[in-house]
Amino acid sequence: MKTSAIRRAILPAAALAAAVALPLVAVPLGLDYYVGFASRVMIYAIAATSLNLILGYGGMVSFGHAAFFGTGAYVVGIGMLYGLHSAWLAWPLAMAVSALVALGIGAVSLRTRGVYFIMITLAFAQMMFYVIVGLKAYGGEEGLNLPHRSVIGLGVNLKSDEAFYYVVLALLALTLFLLRRLIDARFGQVIRGIKENETRMETIGFATYRYKLACFVIAGAVCGLAGALMANQTQYVNPNLLHWVVSGDLMIMVILGGLAHRYGGLLGAIVMLSMDEAISPYTSYSKLYIGAVLLAVVLFAPGGIAGWFAGARARTRAAAAKTATDIP
Amino acid sequence: MLAKSVLDGDAVLRTERLCKNFGGVVATDNVSLSVRSGEIHCLIGPNGAGKTTLVHQLSGTVRADSGSITFDGRDVTRLSAHERVLRGLARSYQITSIFRDFSVLENIALAVQARTGSSFRFWQPQAAETGLFDEARRIAARVGLREREAVRAASLSHGEQRQLEVGLAIATQPLLLLLDEPMAGMGPEESDRLIPLIHELKGEHSILLIEHDMDAVFRLADRISVLVSGRLIASGTPEQIRANDEVRRAYLGDEAAP
Numbered sequence: 001m002k003t004s005a006i007r008r009a010i011l012p013a014a015a016l017a018a019a020v021a022l023p024l025v026a027v028p029l030g031l032d033y034y035v036g037f038a039s040r041v042m043i044y045a046i047a048a049t050s051l052n053l054i055l056g057y058g059g060m061v062s063f064g065h066a067a068f069f070g071t072g073a074y075v076v077g078i079g080m081l082y083g084l085h086s087a088w089l090a091w092p093l094a095m096a097v098s099a100l101v102a103l104g105i106g107a108v109s110l111r112t113r114g115v116y117f118i119m120i121t122l123a124f125a126q127m128m129f130y131v132i133v134g135l136k137a138y139g140g141e142e143g144l145n146l147p148h149r150s151v152i153g154l155g156v157n158l159k160s161d162e163a164f165y166y167v168v169l170a171l172l173a174l175t176l177f178l179l180r181r182l183i184d185a186r187f188g189q190v191i192r193g194i195k196e197n198e199t200r201m202e203t204i205g206f207a208t209y210r211y212k213l214a215c216f217v218i219a220g221a222v223c224g225l226a227g228a229l230m231a232n233q234t235q236y237v238n239p240n241l242l243h244w245v246v247s248g249d250l251m252i253m254v255i256l257g258g259l260a261h262r263y264g265g266l267l268g269a270i271v272m273l274s275m276d277e278a279i280s281p282y283t284s285y286s287k288l289y290i291g292a293v294l295l296a297v298v299l300f301a302p303g304g305i306a307g308w309f310a311g312a313r314a315r316t317r318a319a320a321a322k323t324a325t326d327i328p
Numbered sequence: 329m330l331a332k333s334v335l336d337g338d339a340v341l342r343t344e345r346l347c348k349n350f351g352g353v354v355a356t357d358n359v360s361l362s363v364r365s366g367e368i369h370c371l372i373g374p375n376g377a378g379k380t381t382l383v384h385q386l387s388g389t390v391r392a393d394s395g396s397i398t399f400d401g402r403d404v405t406r407l408s409a410h411e412r413v414l415r416g417l418a419r420s421y422q423i424t425s426i427f428r429d430f431s432v433l434e435n436i437a438l439a440v441q442a443r444t445g446s447s448f449r450f451w452q453p454q455a456a457e458t459g460l461f462d463e464a465r466r467i468a469a470r471v472g473l474r475e476r477e478a479v480r481a482a483s484l485s486h487g488e489q490r491q492l493e494v495g496l497a498i499a500t501q502p503l504l505l506l507l508d509e510p511m512a513g514m515g516p517e518e519s520d521r522l523i524p525l526i527h528e529l530k531g532e533h534s535i536l537l538i539e540h541d542m543d544a545v546f547r548l549a550d551r552i553s554v555l556v557s558g559r560l561i562a563s564g565t566p567e568q569i570r571a572n573d574e575v576r577r578a579y580l581g582d583e584a585a586p
Contacts, residue, residue, distance in 0.1 A: 186446075200426065207408075
């Protein structure tokens with residue numbers, strides 16, 4: 001591997017090592033709460049990453065992403081009512097149903113662009129929110145409790161927060177890895193080209209609608225998985241999972257973390273949820289401070305945290321090159 | 329010289345009474361023109377004559393209100409823009425439309441990718457496709473951008489971006505090239521480099537060239553059509569056009585005497 005590739009891999013590798021070590025350190029110290037908290041962060045990271053795919057890389061500003069999050073969660077919750085306990089069946093099913101919902105919403109919405117697209121995706125998600133609220137059989141506004149987490153077998157019991165944590169971590173790592181491959185592949189290049197200049201993509205021979213729809217469905221499926229994991233994390237599903245505020249939260253995470261950056265969703269989830277966690281005990285105005293940070297990012301570092309770091313690296317390299325040539 | 333459609337057996341593109349209105353404005357008024365296989369056909373006319381609108385209808389970006397467009401023997405009037413490209417009808421834009429964040433090579437590679445196999449591939453890195461990039465390199469050299477192939481398109485000079493515009497169009501290996509003012513905004517030296525390129529392309533593609541630069545037009549054109557206020561007022565060889573009174577009055581002025 002080239003030295004530059006090794007250097008670039010150090011930080012993510014270190015982060016992964018720290019993530020693997022977290023429960024092993026936290027539990028003996030009596031900080032088990034943070035294992036659950038970290039699981040929550042990682043679940044949102046998966047959802048935000050899926051939004052980054054269509055929003056950051058694809059330029060599709062969807063304000064209805066929560067629809068897939070909630071769908072995935074409810075598939076698991078309702079599934080348990082009907083005796084579907086196996087994670088091996090329920091989680092892929094959650095992804096499949098979310099994919100189908102994304103196909104339906106996308107097929108209509110992607111015929112529009114700009115503000116219209118934003119509004120239509122928002123409308124569809126709100127429609128689903130109200131439908132679920134009306135489903136008294138499945139808890140309606142009160143939501144639905146899950147008797148236990150999904151069953152994995154293989155000698156692993158997800159009842160243990162540590163076991164669940166490692167499952168989520170593995171799925172997050174897999175999601176980030178597959179996203180990277182997808183973006184670097186032909187499909188990813190087309191998506192990036194569409195965001196850059198959709199008309200030109202058409203006039204060099206690409207049926208842009210098909211690619212956008214496929215991208216939308218993939219993002220929906222991955223977000224559905226995040227929803228399934230969330231249902232397991234809290235052992236509770238509630239229509240608020242589909243509310244547009246959740247769509248907004250995911251969007252904030254992507255923007256904070258870095259649009260069109262492979263770790264944008266992850267960084268955004270970490271920062272936003274950590275800030276919330278740190279500030280909430282002292283004030284009920286934690287959102288105010290998060291809003292201020294978001295404003296600062298949008299004004300001064302539009303590439304988000306990831307973009308800022310990438311820019312800083314480029315700036316130090318340029319400065320180093322400059323001083324090298326300055327020396328007589 | 330009457331504006332009649334010339335029904336040639338070897339017309340690669342033919343329009344039949346094409347019409348387009350925008351609100352009350354007639355942008356395209358019963359335009360019937362043809363481009364013969366292998367020729368460079370120049371479309372000239374004053375600003376606002378409707379030349380770019382006509383190109384939009386030919387490329388499929390805008391739907392004509394009535395009339396027909398026949399390309400390579402088949403009716404394409406209702407065909408989408410991307411379908412026409414796959415059939416061999418490519419265009420370049422008067423106002424540069426490239427992928428600014430991508431390098432020159434990546435720009436052209438995208439165009440090559442569109443016609444070489446499926447892009448519903450999710451695993452193999454596109455950057456590793458040497459065939460794609462070799463072809464892109466070849467085309468970049470063709471349009472004079474070999475030295476700049478790794479440069480981000482946004483960092484290119486205006487003239488270089490115009491060269492890339494042409495590169496994107498030829499990368500799709502079209503039968504017919506619609507070049508919309510390729511030399512727009514170029515200085516004399518830059519234009520002088522582009523003219524021989526267009527002349528070279530003549531062997532491999534038929535070309536419909538929209539241009540204001542009369543010097544370039546008379547150097548390149550096999551035939552010329554003149555559009556005024558959406559209507560085709562003349563169509564013929566450069567000598568015929570130069571001698572045409574109506575054209576002189578509407579557009580050329582009396583300086584362009586033979």
